[in-house]
Amino acid sequence: LISSPHLSAGSLGLADSRDPAALLAPLAGLAELRSELSLGSAGSFQFDGQRHDLPRISLGGPAAGHDLIRIGIFAGLHGDEPEGCSAAVRFACELLMAPCRLAGFELTIYPVTNPVGYQRGSRINHGGKDLNREFWRSSAQPEVRILEAELAARQFHGIISLHTDDTCEGVYGYTQGHTLNEALLKPALEAAAAFLPRDQRAVIDGFAASEGLICDCFQGVLSAPPRQTPQPFDLIFETPGRAPFDLQVDATVAALTSIIRTYPGFIAYAQDL
Numbered sequence: 001l002i003s004s005p006h007l008s009a010g011s012l013g014l015a016d017s018r019d020p021a022a023l024l025a026p027l028a029g030l031a032e033l034r035s036e037l038s039l040g041s042a043g044s045f046q047f048d049g050q051r052h053d054l055p056r057i058s059l060g061g062p063a064a065g066h067d068l069i070r071i072g073i074f075a076g077l078h079g080d081e082p083e084g085c086s087a088a089v090r091f092a093c094e095l096l097m098a099p100c101r102l103a104g105f106e107l108t109i110y111p112v113t114n115p116v117g118y119q120r121g122s123r124i125n126h127g128g129k130d131l132n133r134e135f136w137r138s139s140a141q142p143e144v145r146i147l148e149a150e151l152a153a154r155q156f157h158g159i160i161s162l163h164t165d166d167t168c169e170g171v172y173g174y175t176q177g178h179t180l181n182e183a184l185l186k187p188a189l190e191a192a193a194a195f196l197p198r199d200q201r202a203v204i205d206g207f208a209a210s211e212g213l214i215c216d217c218f219q220g221v222l223s224a225p226p227r228q229t230p231q232p233f234d235l236i237f238e239t240p241g242r243a244p245f246d247l248q249v250d251a252t253v254a255a256l257t258s259i260i261r262t263y264p265g266f267i268a269y270a271q272d273l
């Protein structure tokens, strides 16, 4: 597969290099000023004589009329898909500009889950693995171990994974056959359509699809611990890698915004699953 171009987007405050620190620079200056934001590391590993961190952005809003909703957003598991990484950081920046939208939420964003792949522009990690086939299979890959520990400790109510597909014709998502996922993805794809069309093909990435929704999924993808009950909503959102970088970021931020806005209406439903 051809890796997507990583374009400069200085006007958006996005990184123009494959340096995770540069990607996070727009948030780094805010962390000391804003009580809603904390920046840290989910964990690190040594490779090639260097320490590599999986950065973690935590955002917490004021109380709302419901229990705290914990959402995990994961980007860059494939290192050659920097659009999701930039979108995750920009989504955090936008929420900080309108913190009322964070009410009742605790968002944990992992913008660079494959740090060596991000720096190299490679899909695989430093160990040569496709990390999105390694989850809950006793993987030895440090990125997977770090993320599995986060997923187990935080017991998210919702998990959103951001990806880029350089063979598709528009935005689409995986519902994994769950009704709640479908109910959240449909409006998210509609919101994203303000920037990029939906992939309308009947087969996407080898799976049967309808209106940009795929029910099936690969095995070993990033997901909640198998024994977590109730299982969270669990969405994979894909943008077309051949589209302009900025439009992919815009479409992803629009989808994330939609999911966060829509989900509180489904809490009662989710608890019944």
Ligand SMILES: [Zn+2]
Residues within 6 Å of the ligand: 077, 078, 081, 162, 163, 164
């Ligand atoms: Zn991917």
